[in-house]
Amino acid sequence: MVVAKVFKFEKQFDGFPQETDLKLVEEQLPEIKDGEFLAEAVYLSVDPYMRAYAPRLPLGETYVGGQVAKVTESKNPKFPVGKYVVAHFGWRTHTISDGKRTPGWTIPMVLPDFGGLPASLALGVLGMPGNTAYFGVTDILQPQQGHTVAVTGAAGAVGSLVGQICKIKGCKVIGIAGSDEKGKWLVDELGFDSFINYKSDDVGKALKEAAPQGVDRYFDNVGGEISSTIINQHMKNFGRVAVCGCISGYNEKEPPKATPIQKGVLRHQLRMQGLHSTRWEDKWMEGILQNKKWIEEGRLKYRETVTEGFENMFKAFTDMLRGGNFGKAIVKV
């Protein structure tokens, strides 16, 4: 009999998540039936959307999330024993799946050949965050050679890749994130042109110095007043803004207030578009293969912040929300 450890959503978050909002329980799993397989989690993802979607998640359910798991028993030929799958099984160590889509989320997928790269990358640069960056840049932001690009959340899973992909496209890239150590990594190792620490710098003033002629493209991971400042005061005419996330407000009890942006959008005739990574599901492998190729060519670097132990899922999640991660935050079971 297999016993799964599972984090259940016990209490709706009220502001910043508290450990007692989730409950770690044990579940005895039945034998698998025809068409099913049993998978054991190896790496689990912690992502900001887990906080953003919380108000829509039913209490009592397994907490949401993606994982890389190893198939240990199978009565489904599409998911043979020994293969690794990336799937939206939630925060749990063992899962019985029929290989079908978790409603509202992605369909389980046997990991493609990563050519020796770690399987954990299926949760980062070779998975959802990597494709958010790849398609967010190529389809939505559409930067041109010579453009100046600003990206917030710049040292995170998505932002660190967005900046590098824009460098590959021949742009000047300004990263905005929450510590000088992150800035040093972005500039010295990832090739960003400059960095602004939104916690210690005056973002408006620093951006004026970094981009005196203005910003052609803005990839917005954070929303709030930083984005209002960039959109109202720094965009060039006909610039584009890709709205990917607004983490600055996810933990607020009341809807956050920020300076309205309509004036900036109108004055500079901006094109502003939201994006969900899921919209590119039908060409998912294009992004994964391109990011993999850039890694192999040494043009795209990735970093993971790894927390050890399934029991530490909640800590990894809240560390990430507080900015403790460089690149992708994951948990190794």
Ligand SMILES: NC(=O)C1=CN([C@@H]2O[C@H](COP(=O)(O)OP(=O)(O)OC[C@H]3O[C@@H](n4cnc5c(N)ncnc54)[C@H](OP(=O)(O)O)[C@@H]3O)[C@@H](O)[C@H]2O)C=CC1
């Ligand atoms: N639309 C889509 O399909 C997707 C959207 N997203 C969104 O993209 C954004 C980045 O996600 P992801 O790369 O996975 O996460 P990250 O790896 O960037 O981790 C989150 C980061 O957010 C930063 N942060 C936390 N609080 C604030 C704040 N108040 N103001 C500014 N920054 C803050 C922290 O970095 P720091 O030290 O810099 O503060 C932290 O490291 C999120 O908003 C997320 O919701 C992500 C994936 C898909």
Ligand SMILES: CCCCC/C=C/C=O
């Ligand atoms: C399968 C996960 C989809 C995540 C979309 C992200 C939204 C914001 O964070």
